[in-house]
Amino acid sequence: MIDTISTEIAEGEERLRLEVADGIAVLTLCRPDKLNGWSWESTRQLGLLADRIRFDPSVRVVLLRAEGRAFCAGIDVTAPGGAITGASGAERTRNYYEGIRWVHERFAVLARLPQPVVAAVQGYCLGFGFELALMADVRVAAEDAVFALPEARLGVAVDAGGDLRIAREAGAGWAKYLALTGRRIDAATAHRLNLLQQVVPGDELEPTARALAAEIAANAPLAVQGIKRGIDAYADAALPAALDRVAMTAALTLTSDDIREGYGAKAARRPPHFTGG
Numbered sequence: 001m002i003d004t005i006s007t008e009i010a011e012g013e014e015r016l017r018l019e020v021a022d023g024i025a026v027l028t029l030c031r032p033d034k035l036n037g038w039s040w041e042s043t044r045q046l047g048l049l050a051d052r053i054r055f056d057p058s059v060r061v062v063l064l065r066a067e068g069r070a071f072c073a074g075i076d077v078t079a080p081g082g083a084i085t086g087a088s089g090a091e092r093t094r095n096y097y098e099g100i101r102w103v104h105e106r107f108a109v110l111a112r113l114p115q116p117v118v119a120a121v122q123g124y125c126l127g128f129g130f131e132l133a134l135m136a137d138v139r140v141a142a143e144d145a146v147f148a149l150p151e152a153r154l155g156v157a158v159d160a161g162g163d164l165r166i167a168r169e170a171g172a173g174w175a176k177y178l179a180l181t182g183r184r185i186d187a188a189t190a191h192r193l194n195l196l197q198q199v200v201p202g203d204e205l206e207p208t209a210r211a212l213a214a215e216i217a218a219n220a221p222l223a224v225q226g227i228k229r230g231i232d233a234y235a236d237a238a239l240p241a242a243l244d245r246v247a248m249t250a251a252l253t254l255t256s257d258d259i260r261e262g263y264g265a266k267a268a269r270r271p272p273h274f275t276g277g
Contacts, residue, residue, distance in 0.1 A: 007048060009045055009048065013041070014030055014045070015029065015030065015031055015036075015039070015041055015042040015045050015046075016028060016029055016030060016042065016045050016046060016049055017030045018049045018052065018053070020053075020056060020058060020059055022214070022217070023058060023059065023060040023061065023214075023217040023218075024059070024060070024061055024062070024063055024210070024213050024214065024217055025053045025056065025059040025061070025062045025063070025115070026062075026063045026065065027049060027050075027053070027062055027063065027064050027065070028065050028066065028067060029042075029065070029066035029067065029071070029072055030066075030067050031067075031076075032066075032067040032068025032069070032070075033068075034076055034078075035068065035069075035070040035072070035073035035123075035124060036066050036067070036068065036070055036071065036072040036073065036129070037072065037073055037074065037075060037076025037077075037078075038072055038074065038075050038076060038127075038128035038129065038132070039075070039076045040099075040103075042076075043102075043103050043106045043107070044106065046106055046107070046109075046110060047105070047106035047109050047110075050106075050109040050110040050113060051109060053113060053115065054109070054113055054114065054115075059115055060115060060216070060217040060221050060224070061115055061116050061117075061118065061213045061214075061216045061217040061224075062113060062115050062116070062117040062118065062213075063117075063118050063120065063209060063210060063213045064117055064118065064119040064120070064132075064133075064136055065119075065120040065206070065209065066120075066121075066122070068123075069122070069123045069124075070122070070123035070124040070125075070129075071121045071122055071123060071124065071125040071129050071133065071145070072124070072125060072126070072127075072128060072129025072130075072132060072133075073124040073126050073127075073129060074124075074126040074127030074128055074129055074150070075127060075128055077263070084096050084099055084254075089255060092255050093251045093252060093254075093255045094251070096250065096251035096254045096255060097247055097248055097250075097251035099251075100159050100246075100247040100250045100251060100254075101244075101247045103159070103160060104160065104161065104243050104246075104247060107131075107132075107135060107160055107161075110132075110135055111135040112232070114225040114228070114229070115224075115225065115228075116137040116138065116216055116224060116225075116228050117135070117136040117137050117138075118136060118137065118138045118139075118140065118209055118212055118213045118216070119132075119133045119136035119138070119139045119140070119209075120140050120141075120205050120206065120208075120209035121133050121139060121140070121141040121142065121145045121187075121196075121205075122141070122142040122144060122145055122202060122205055123142070123144060123145060123146065124146055125141075125145055125146065125147050125148075126146070126147070126148050126149075126150060126184075127148070127149060127150055127151060128160060130147050130148065130149055130162050131149075131158070131160040131161065131162030131165070132160075133147075134162050134165040134166065134169075134195070135165070137228060138197050138212065139195065139196045139197055139198075140196070140197060140198040140199075140200065140205065140208055140209045140212060141187045141190065141191070141196050141198070141199050141200075141205070142187065142199075142200060142201065142202040142204075142205040143187055143188075143199055143200070143201055143202060144187070144202055145186070145187040145190070145199075146184050146185070146186060146187075147184065147185050147186075147187075147190050147195070148178070148182060148183065148184040148185065149162055149163060149166075149178055149179045149182060150182040150184075151179070151182070152179065152180060152181075152182050153182040153262065153266075153272070154259065154262035154263055154266065154272075155253060155256060155258035155259040155260075155261060155262030155263075155272070155274060156250065156253045156254060156259050156262070157246060157249040157250040157252075157253045157254075158179050158246070159246060159247070159249075159250035159254075160246075161239070161242070161243050161246055162179075163175045163176075163178070163179040164239060164242050164243070164246070166178060166179070166193075166195065168235055168236070168239075169193070169194050169195055170193040170194055170195060174193055187199045198212075256277060257275060257277040258272075258274045258275065258276065258277065261273060261274060261275075262274070
């Protein structure tokens with residue numbers, strides 16, 4: 001696992017970039033050559049940049065966007081520090097449990113920012129990418145956007161709470177349908193399920209999302225932040241306890257035989273043969 005204590009982002013190692021102007025903090029996923037694949041380091045940088053946004057009085061709204069043809073295609077399996085070790089199976093499970101809890105804490109910094117977050121999504125928005133987009137307060141997508149939680153097909157839990165957020169927005173049935181099958185849905189379907197607030201042509205995504213962010217930024221900050229906190233307090237009342245269950249399920253699946261089979265089968269382009277072990 002990466003050094004979670006460091007508060008620096010090395011030049012050339014940026015997974016996200018932060019720019020602030022006119023009351024808008026633009027947070028950009030900036031690894032387009034990797035389809036903005038997610039990693040432990042991405043999570044660390046997200047937490048650091050979200051903390052900077054939180055205490056910047058000039059920021060009234062956040063625009064979460066990505067460079068390239070994908071928002072985020074999921075986990076970057078080539079990233080360093082991907083595997084967590086332990087002297088025994090039990091210790092490895094415990095270490096994964098703490099690692100996933102750490103991820104939840106970093107993501108919560110973004111989700112619980114006092115400033116509203118507007119996500120602009122294009123192309124692939126899969127796995128961790130979908131979960132990240134679901135943490136935004138408002139989501140705008142290009143018509144070419146594709147969404148999925150494919151984790152069960154690989155033998156792992158939906159480990160950042162994306163299925164819980166789908167249950168909140170679209171209902172438990174749709175959350176189970178998407179998470180248990182791993183099926184992909186297009187932007188029109190995601191919009192119909194209330195997972196998106198707007199769908200626009202690809203060339204209109206950036207100006208539409210920026211205009212929406214500017215519209216929010218022009219409103220009274222204390223009112224805007226209070227509205228966000230009040231709605232979140234109602235909508236997320238059961239989320240902390242559920243996320244702890246997610247962390248334990250993730251830890252168990254990340255140390256299972258099934259996850260090795262799932263990724264091995266994907267690499268070999270063959271159907272997986274899961275045993276439940």
